[in-house]
Each structure stands twice: as structure tokens, then as C-alpha cells.
Amino acid sequence: MTDITFTYFNCKGLGEVTRMIFKYAGIDFIDDRFSDEDWPKIKPNMPFGQTPILIVDGKTANQSTAIARYAAKKAKLIGSDDWENLEIDAIVDTINDFRTKIQLYAYEQDSVIKETRKGPLFQETIPFYLEKLEQIAEQNNGHLAAAKLTWADFFLAGVIDYLDHLVEMNLLENSPNLQKVVRNVITIQAVKAWIDVRPQTEA
Numbered sequence: 001m002t003d004i005t006f007t008y009f010n011c012k013g014l015g016e017v018t019r020m021i022f023k024y025a026g027i028d029f030i031d032d033r034f035s036d037e038d039w040p041k042i043k044p045n046m047p048f049g050q051t052p053i054l055i056v057d058g059k060t061a062n063q064s065t066a067i068a069r070y071a072a073k074k075a076k077l078i079g080s081d082d083w084e085n086l087e088i089d090a091i092v093d094t095i096n097d098f099r100t101k102i103q104l105y106a107y108e109q110d111s112v113i114k115e116t117r118k119g120p121l122f123q124e125t126i127p128f129y130l131e132k133l134e135q136i137a138e139q140n141n142g143h144l145a146a147a148k149l150t151w152a153d154f155f156l157a158g159v160i161d162y163l164d165h166l167v168e169m170n171l172l173e174n175s176p177n178l179q180k181v182v183r184n185v186i187t188i189q190a191v192k193a194w195i196d197v198r199p200q201t202e203a
């Protein structure tokens with residue numbers, strides 16, 4: 001049997017998508033979480049000083065999106081051809097771009113700089129991304145790519161709580177089709193069962 005360990009902070013963040021995909025597929029893995037206090041001891045042993053990492057039969061990989069894509073292949077949550085996979089990758093990269101722009105505001109330590117980023121983020125960037133993603137979800141009938149359930153949908157469902165936490169708002173409040181995307185994932189029986197028992201964390 002394959003021996004899989006997924007190591008990350010005790011939060012959803014960049015890790016929850018992979019956990020959800022493994023749970024969806026019924027793939028056993030060790031959900032290895034460490035505390036913020038333990039991180040300085042762990043960091044030097046990480047491939048690039050960050051997490052998440054995935055260890056499969058003694059081999060280690062980093063990069064959350066690459067790991068989620070690996071899990072998605074195992075879970076058969078990928079496209080049927082190269083074009084569908086391109087569509088999925090493009091959505092995932094777009095969500096990552098959106099996250100990066102939110103993080104640039106949320107993690108800014110200088111309150112003056114942070115304030116200058118607030119207006120553009122909330123009045124321009126967030127509506128820009130959500131309107132476009134909402135249209136795509138509508139065209140794909142409650143999915144983000146290939147008009148079917150793929151890991152692009154899991155990507156949004158896995159990261160949305162973290163994004164909401166960063167901006168302290170319900171980002172999808174006025175996006176019914178994006179809500180549908182998330183609902184289509186979190187109501188799958190195996191995913192719901194995981195959500196019911198997973199450690200409760202804010203982000």
C-alpha cells in the first residue's frame with residue numbers, strides 16, 4: 001500500500017484542497033499538522049523552507065498546486081483531454097493570482113501602505129476577479145472548467161475559507177454560481193464527512 005503523508009500548518013490555507021481531494025477519492029493519508037511554535041524547527045528540513053509538502057513512499061515534493069494536481073490525477077478529477085486540462089490549470093492559476101493580490105494587502109505590516117492598497121483591492125481587484133469567475137461558473141453550469149466536476153472546483157472550495165478570513169468578508173456572498181461550485185464540492189458525501197470531522201480552524 002502507498003504510504004502518503006501530507007504535512008502542513010494546522011489550517012486550511014494552501015493545504016485544504018489536497019486534503020479534500022484525497023478524502024473525495026478515499027485515498028488514505030496521514031494528515032500531519034504542526035503548530036506555529038514548532039515551525040522554526042521544521043523549516044530547515046523543508047525542500048524550499050516552506051510547506052505544504054507531500055511524502056509518498058519516502059519521496060518528498062513541495063508546491064501546493066503541484067501536489068493538488070498530483071492528488072487530482074489519482075482522484076480522476078482532471079480533464080478528458082489536453083484542452084480541458086489547460087482550462088483547469090488556467091482557473092487554478094487565476095485563483096492563485098487572486099489569492100496573491102489579497103495576501104499583498106492582508107499581510108502588509110505597514111498600516112499606511114496597507115491603507116493605500118485597501119481601496120484598489122476591495123473596489124477593483126475583488127469585483128474584477130469575482131465577476132469573471134462568476135461568469136465562467138455560470139457558463140459551466142456550476143463548475144469552473146470543462147463543464148464538469150474537476151479539481152478546479154476543489155481548488156476554489158479548498159481555499160475560499162482562507163480568502164474570506166484574509167479579507168474578513170464573505171467573498172462569494174453575491175456570486176450565486178460560485179456558491180454553487182463550492183456547494184457542488186462540499187456536499188459530496190465523502191467531502192462532507194471530512195468537513196464534519198476535520199480540525200476546526202479559522203483560515
Ligand SMILES: N[C@@H](CCC(=O)N[C@@H](CS)C(=O)NCC(=O)O)C(=O)O
Nearest residue numbers: 013014049050051052062063064065
Ligand atoms: N508556492 C508555495 C508557497 C508555500 C507557502 O507560502 N507556504 C507558507 C504557508 S501557506 C509557509 O510555509 N510559510 C512559512 C515560511 O515561509 O516560513 C506553495 O504553493 O506551496
